[in-house]
Amino acid sequence: MSVQTTLDIQxxxxQFPLLDQSINGHRLAYLDSTATAQKPLAVLEAMDRYYRTxxxxxxxxxxQISEAATEAYEGTRRTIGRFIGAKSTKEIIFTRNTTEAINLVAQSWGRANLQAGDRILLTVSEHHSNLVPWQLLAAQIGVELDFIELDAHGRLDLSKLxxxxxxxxxxxxxTHMSNVLGxxxxxxxxxxxxxxxxxLVVVDGAQSVPHIPVNVQELGCDFLAFSGHKMCGPTGIGVLWARRELxxxxxxxxxGGDMIKRVGLRESSWNDLPWKFEAGTPAIAEAIGLGAAIDFLNGLGMEAIHERERQLTHYAWDKLNGIDGLTIFGPPAAERxxxxxxxxxGVHAHDVAAILDTQGIAVRAGHHCTHPLHDILGVPATVRASFYLYTLEEEIDRLAEALVLARDTFQL
Structure with missing residues (x-):
């Protein structure tokens, strides 16, 4: 079976130099893009050009070069605004990652607007980055946490919403997309x-923004957080979008520096948006790299990327479901x-990952920063294989073959 796509995958x-290498004598099959995506030449060159020129x-x-750096840095803000449908670049705040963006909402908006007895609704499938900040806020000011549970297939159970x-x-x-169940x-x-x-609604877009078209106006959310490194950009740069009035x-x-308008010895006044939330020297090269990554994704088309992944997921679902002893968690392929x-x-997730590594296959094993979800699933850890625009169907074939090897090795 061959995956059909409008994209020229080869x-x-x-454009991804890291993929052109061998691990343990095998061509690298990188199946851990949910953790972090690989970087195309356009991103590497954009960051190198900043540092060189x-x-x-x-x-x-x-x-002159400071003004050029400022234009490149702020140019990414405009690129991000168009990418997610923001009304204004003043709504785009640079952070280090999704985690920092959510913490910003919790410690800024949350502490200013919530009080003891107020309730925050989460889901039981949240990544720790969208759970622990609210636990901290609950301990600090006495807000209470409620949770949407899951049905037997890993979908949100909205019957009690x-x-x-x-x-x-x-x-x-x-979360917009579960990093474990898909x-x-x-x-x-x-x-x-x-x-x-x-x-108000905070959407964790760490897994959705890199893979499917996301428009904040269409969603109707109030806050959206995502990370650059999961969408072919560099680490150390993330985004919080929020409605301007908020x-x-x-x-x-x-x-600190740059987030102020005027500083006195005992009081200060704050800078305009968005710089009010960007204290100190920012991740300039990383922001420029993120802009290049978004241009790269736009050049391919987010709809085409989503369709490519949808087809790969169906392919993987069919391939892996035929392996005796293997249990896939979450909804059917069409819903993930x-x-x-x-x-x-009979094989621990870490042992599975170790055997896959001997075959040059990179996957993630563990609780994936979702302890509560794994408690609900009744397993201490899972193996996660994740796909992106550069994944080949033959890599999924190799994954299936290596999983049979892992099963047979531990059944000897």
């Missing part, structure tokens, strides 16, 4: 219901993004 792979701080110099959303619910924070959650439905009780009213998250998490009977 030409795309040539315009390495200067932004916003602070009137000399009306009961969970009350006048005390002030915020809903949920479930693409019906965030639009939850957002519409949340609005009925006046609750950001205007929120206090700064961190204090480009990943599969599974266990192999």
């Amino acid at each position: 030409a795309i792979r040539e 315009i390495n200067a701080n932004v916003h602070r110099g009137v000399y 009306d009961q969970l959303l009350t006048e005390r619910t002030k915020l809903v924070a949920m 479930t693409i959650n019906p965030v639009e439905r939850v957002i519409a219901a949340a609005k009925q009780v006046g609750a 950001l205007e009213a929120m206090p700064p998250f961190m204090g 993004g480009g990943l599969v998490s599974f266990t192999l009977a």
